[in-house]
Amino acid sequence: MRHGVMTLAWACVLSTIVFTQSPDEEVARRQLDSGRAFARQGNYTEALKDFRAVADTHPNSSVADNALLEIARYYIDVAGDTVQAAAAVDAIVKKYATSDSAPDAYLLAGRLALARSHQSADLDSALANFERVFRLFPSSGAVPRSLTLVGETMWYARRYDDARANLSRTIAEFPTNATAAEAYLTLGKVLLALGEPALAMEEMQQVRNRWPNTPAAATALVRTSLLHRLYIRARGGPAWALSADTIGPVKLQNVVGLAWSGKDALFSAAETGVSVLTSGATERPQAVVKPRGLTVDLAGQVVAFDAGALRPPTGVALTLAVPQSGGTPKALSNLQAATQLSNGDWLVADSSDRVLQRFSSTGTHVGTFGAGRITRLASTETDTVAGLDKDAKSVVVFDGAGTLTARIPLKAIGYDLEEAEDVTFDAFGHLYVLSRTSIAVFSPYPAAPAGAAAPTATPAAPAAARAGAYRLLTVFAPPQNDPAGFRRATSFVVDPSGAVYLYDDRAERVMVYR
């Protein structure tokens, strides 16, 4: 027994010695692994604790930078907290400038800049950070993604030739990297912007050919389908045909707005409130009394608005008020339309105003935007804003600063939209205008050279796009006595594949056109 006690005592001493002598590095590594394990399980609170412990308690370990990177990724991808994300990224860039996390840190810095806005200052910052990746770390595994993001950023900046070159470089130099699929998809948008829709479809098809059965392949399918509808199908006949699909109740009354969520569900707003019309949808509508309309925020969530506030599905409502010279802000009380810009700012149209008002994402008034008595609003990811100005009998188009860039008359050769009711954009930036009995689609991009069946050697001058000029692509105006005809459409949405869901107030139902 005495021997056994002595043996046990020695074992305890030895284990203690081992424990107290564990190197800082080993502990740091284990804690980083622990945090990653929590993150995989979705337990981000505990994951964050571990990551912070590594970064704060073991700053000299070889994994401190990795921990900061995990923190940054969490905040940008999960929490959506760009401030915290930026702090973590900043710490990596300053304290661990030569670590293996540095390239990804610059990528995140660029993404944060893009998340701030798609205005020129933020685009420049994004570009600089992405370019640092391949300039400072040419052998890093982050290079392919950085090239793709450069291409994407240049697309936002409307530098289409440069975008094309960078995206082509990604595809050429990293053809098997997953980012090449993204590059193809972005290249599709760029080529369309350069006036080469057929080539755009051809390039996006590569995603399906080379990465079949992937989410990117599914995205490519809807995008090529959309372009096919407008540039091929529409040339030889109607771009849409009435679908036998039904959506929503057989009878639907007084719909004031439709919206397509980021999770591919159709929402409607009527006097009775907000509803989800797509069966099997996981999203739940928010409770809104007498909604005036619907819009979609940057996260793809459907935001309803009533007379005076924006009502997201979660969180607090944004009651909007415009400062007055007298001091007391004037609450908006007759909201007509709303749309969100790339930096989170809201643009709203109130029937009492002849300008659009701009509010921050938290509801703070920023200023006015544009001019016109706008009844419907839509915007693109490049902050092109379209508004239906019935008084002016036109659709007005503004850039992200509120400068008028185009004015599309509601009636001109080839179309009559005098009974225009709604406007929207698709993923490529085509502008759709709904009148009571027709839909017109306009493109901001130059037309392909006549008879061109092949790519052109020199890039088509994108002057028209830059100047904001829109050209009519197609008009869908089924005869009213045709089953496909609609008599009193009041709102519509276009899904990612270009299918149209419109509410016909006369028919009191949502009609689907594919």
Add this chain to the structure above:
Amino acid sequence: MKRVGVAAIVLASLVAAPSVADAGRGAGGEVGRGLSRADQAQDATATAEQLFEQGKKQFGAFQYDQAVPLFDKLIALLTAGGPGAPVLKPELLVQAYELRARARFALGDSAGADQDFTDLLGLKPDFTLGAGVSPRLIKVLDSVRRLTIGRVSVQVAPPGPITIDGKVYQVTAEPLVIEIKAGEHRVNATRPNYTPFERNVTVVATEMATMAIVLERVAATITVVTMPDDVEVFIDDVSKGRTTKGAVEGVSAPLPITGVSLGDHRLRLTRACYVDFDMPFTLVSDDIQPEPVQLTPAVAKVAIDTADREATVVVDGESRGLVGSDVTVCAGTHVIEVRGARGRFVDRREWKAGDTATLKATLRSAVPFVAVHAGAGSTPEQLRATLERMLAPASRVMFFAPADAELAAAIQQENIPADWLSPMLGLPGARLPREAVRDMARRLSTRLGVQGLAAAAVGADSYTVSLLLLAAGSGEPDLLTLSLTDSASQGRVLERLNATLPSLVRPAIDAAFIDVAGTSGAVVARAGNGAGLAPGDIITSAIGKPVTSVADLQAALLSQPATAQAIALEVKGAGAVMRKVPAPVTMGVDTLGVRDPALLANRALLDLQDAVRSPVVGVQSMAASINLALVHMRLGNWDDALAALKDVQMLDGPGVSAGTVSYLNGLAFEALGRAPDAQAAFTKAAASPQARLWYEGPLVAPLARAKLQNRR
């Protein structure tokens, strides 16, 4: 008187003058100081002959009293060795005794004469005096003979030589009677295969002793004759030598092997390339000579079946000439190689006599292990052999262990440092510049007549092996890792090594097809003139098979033979009108994904170098050249890339075309610092709107424009 006086003076001078032997003796009487034994013997002989001549002269002049001293001296000289010692010039001694005896007899010295005759007969028992000698003297001789000489009758079986006191006598089948001095004598008889005989015999004067010697046979001789010669002969597994060339062509000279004990034995005859001959035999009493033994050739016949008619056959490192005729090898283990310009085939096996086989020699790119670093517990040779065995299933590359001498000589001749590949295997050492490695690889490969080189090193854990493959002309190796104990890892490595290059040529229709949601079929997005299609057409069937997507259409297209010129399509056109379209098909070049990390660039280089050398023309040839250029680019061999592109002539058009070649040229020129050439090439590429980097890869025009932009 005068005559005598003169003779006396001469004699006196001779007597007075010190003899040569005396002179040789010196003050102390020592013999031979300063002279060799041969010289001494020569001197003694000369002196003896002188003395004999003088003595004989005196004897002839009846000057017996003068002669006797001379003969005394002579006899003393000739018997200086003492009793039993060899007599110098025995014939001369016999004459000296005779003449002294006769001189003594003439001087009345009977006793002296008797003694001399006794000594003489001791030397030569059958001595007789010549004619003209006094009968009284003859009587004296005879009486001495009667007192001193006896006879011995010797018979020996088997007949042959005997020796009596060392003197040889030939005894035939009949007894040999020998007169011999009375007394005891030693008789010896020796024969091969018989027990040696030795016995003393006592001879009594005037009597005859009889000796009948029967030698005991204890062994026999076997004489071997072989056909061919140069056969090693074994008796009871002990080598007894080799037969030599005989007088008759193809038949050896007899090889007698004596001393083979009586009884049972085993005879074995061996010679390389012959079947061993094995035969028991028994020696009873007589020598034997079996019939000449004809050995059967032990060879195997090997036919080589190979497509390369200019390949050579090498057996155990020695060339046997071009393939074409069968090869004969001796029974045993051999390494048979077929070496061609494009590869090598190696067969190692044991061949048995009479084997015939056809070796199907598919030449694979030969890659010898030129540097191997084994871990603890194994040697480089063992590791080489293990890896050769493990990688034998590699169907496109043949890893093998080269002959040590050949490798050492090649390394020395090309002045290759021992550790030139070590840093690439993770071993200590300074990494050489790529160009230096490339140059050494090329020279060493040429010297060894192979297509590439390999090296291997065992890691710290003794099971993981880093394997390096370096094609001739490459400075950047492929690196693979395998575990000696994990067959799955070995399988993965073999899979990579065996992966065939994807098709470099593929059929194409001059149109672009897309999938459209909700549409079954492949939709035409773009169509070239002459394709028979229009944008918006929907392909619903190809070569009779339904097409529901672009993937279906591509599969149908790829299933077309290389000679197909059109593909039968069913097309739904505008207004849903169906029509059949035989869409023209062209074979277009495709390029490897050289950025693909899974691509083994050196393996690809071997395949492509082979493809370029093969006799194909047209698009196949262009595809091989362009892809060879691409792989060279990946390996940093820009000049080789340019060389590969030099003769590629393509038209401008969709897919890989003239613009592609221009762009690749531009990249190579740029890497080589040839700015104006790069500028020109990129300008050309930028003007090719449809050229792509690979079959459906990125357009080269934007890439070229970006290059031109960067250059400004």
